[in-house]
Amino acid sequence: MVDFIADYYKSIENFPVLSQVEPGYLRELLPDSAPNQPETLQNVLDDVQAKILPGVTHWQSPSYFAYYPSNSSVAGFLGEMLSAGINMVGFSWITSPAATELEMIVLDWLGKLLKLPEDFLSTGQGGGVIQGTASESVLVVLLAARDRVLTKLGKNALEKLVVYASDQTHSALQKACKIGGIHPENCKLLKTDSSTNYALSPDLLSKAISDDISTGLIPFFLCATVLKRLVGTTSSTAVDPLLALGKIAKNNGIWFHVDAAYAGSACICPEYRCYIDGVEEADSFNMNAHKWLLTNFDCSALWVKFPPLENENWGGILLEFEDRNALIQALSTNPEYLKNKASQANMVVDYKDWQIPLGRRFRSLKLWMVLRLYGLENLQCYIRNHINLAKYFEGLVAADSRFEVFVDMVAVFDLNLVPSLVSLIGDSLYWDKVKALDPLPHIGDAPHRRSSSDAALGLALSRYRSVWISQVPSVAALAGCYPSD
Numbered sequence: 001m002v003d004f005i006a007d008y009y010k011s012i013e014n015f016p017v018l019s020q021v022e023p024g025y026l027r028e029l030l031p032d033s034a035p036n037q038p039e040t041l042q043n044v045l046d047d048v049q050a051k052i053l054p055g056v057t058h059w060q061s062p063s064y065f066a067y068y069p070s071n072s073s074v075a076g077f078l079g080e081m082l083s084a085g086i087n088m089v090g091f092s093w094i095t096s097p098a099a100t101e102l103e104m105i106v107l108d109w110l111g112k113l114l115k116l117p118e119d120f121l122s123t124g125q126g127g128g129v130i131q132g133t134a135s136e137s138v139l140v141v142l143l144a145a146r147d148r149v150l151t152k153l154g155k156n157a158l159e160k161l162v163v164y165a166s167d168q169t170h171s172a173l174q175k176a177c178k179i180g181g182i183h184p185e186n187c188k189l190l191k192t193d194s195s196t197n198y199a200l201s202p203d204l205l206s207k208a209i210s211d212d213i214s215t216g217l218i219p220f221f222l223c224a225t226v227l228k229r230l231v232g233t234t235s236s237t238a239v240d241p242l243l244a245l246g247k248i249a250k251n252n253g254i255w256f257h258v259d260a261a262y263a264g265s266a267c268i269c270p271e272y273r274c275y276i277d278g279v280e281e282a283d284s285f286n287m288n289a290h291k292w293l294l295t296n297f298d299c300s301a302l303w304v305k306f307p308p309l310e311n312e313n314w315g316g317i318l319l320e321f322e323d324r325n326a327l328i329q330a331l332s333t334n335p336e337y338l339k340n341k342a343s344q345a346n347m348v349v350d351y352k353d354w355q356i357p358l359g360r361r362f363r364s365l366k367l368w369m370v371l372r373l374y375g376l377e378n379l380q381c382y383i384r385n386h387i388n389l390a391k392y393f394e395g396l397v398a399a400d401s402r403f404e405v406f407v408d409m410v411a412v413f414d415l416n417l418v419p420s421l422v423s424l425i426g427d428s429l430y431w432d433k434v435k436a437l438d439p440l441p442h443i444g445d446a447p448h449r450r451s452s453s454d455a456a457l458g459l460a461l462s463r464y465r466s467v468w469i470s471q472v473p474s475v476a477a478l479a480g481c482y483p484s485d
């Protein structure tokens, strides 16, 4: 299997990035039911080669540019292999103490690399947890914030709870609101425009909050986005002003979540850490190490503060909080069959109380491997090289009169120009540079193949804001190699 995967990486550039199959193609190729007798591994691998790979969109191809990068690395593979080999289910400390303790330690390490405030670390008054995705991260903190209020005001207050974010925020928030029972009209996506580079305006937020309070609604959750698609939100790369928003949230007793899913990884470089200035004001923060930190999917790091809560003024209602840990309060269950001495004595972290499922994998192994086998300096170098490529690319775009830079973004605003952009990249030294600039030490003979969209991600930072290629349907074609994609 290892050889098979190694061969796949050797030939990955030969595949069309986007799978060319038609819907339902696989049903015609595979039998209707599982075999009665065992088959050989070789038979299965032959089928993978002939029937599965044609239906794969090759996210790790250097020519992949769709959605977002989902990078992997040899270190990440090794961690995944070890995790699969050990295959434990670490929902409580007792079910595998090393799994819980390593996760706490590694998220403290990563939190320190990101220069998160001490309050987010387990050595402080908070802690980190690995979720599968940013969507789960925002969901669990929204549930924590919701229940914190409902515990005090009673369940009937649910229909009055209001969530705020900008209209550029990732749809993961809307899904969390749906699941959390927030009235659809109370998920308020405040309007943004080019005058603020599509960032959420603190003035608009303050006004929305006071208007809502005056009509009897209860503001309780604010989601700001940082470092998405380089820096900023999903569709426009806007960067919300954390400090100002955080202060408003605090004054109104609102839980403040910062979503840095996409490019939060860049903050391991001191020169990009400024993008999360103001995170000190947040109650929770998340970034996806599986997007730009060489950690194989899935690895969404979420940090939560558990400070002693002061009495808070909620839309004119004074709430008294004794509960230090809203997240655990919202998500913990304590059935007889899960009880054990360490948990009962409150001596340990049980991550089942920080997430939706009970079961959980040993995901910290791969992040630990990545941090140890590459080291901070190489990881910083990796990020910086992408940003250098981005600057180079930006120069190409800026020098071409067919394209226009606006609102700190590079946008292809005429879809007919996509082929021109493809040729712009294709004719340049860009790809040679991508190959030449790989800074990572090789482990064994395995080359570090990674998506060139990582480099595109670096585009975002090249203007200290973002560079954005508008969401053209054929964005995958930007790879240049497979225009038919």
Ligand code: PLP
Residues within 6 Å of the ligand: 068, 132, 133, 134, 135, 136, 170, 172, 225, 227, 228, 229, 233, 234, 259, 260, 261, 262, 288, 300
């Ligand atoms: N938030 C931001 C800023 C994102 O960029 C993304 C994914 O692109 C998400 C949330 C959702 O990510 P996930 O697939 O981890 O739920």
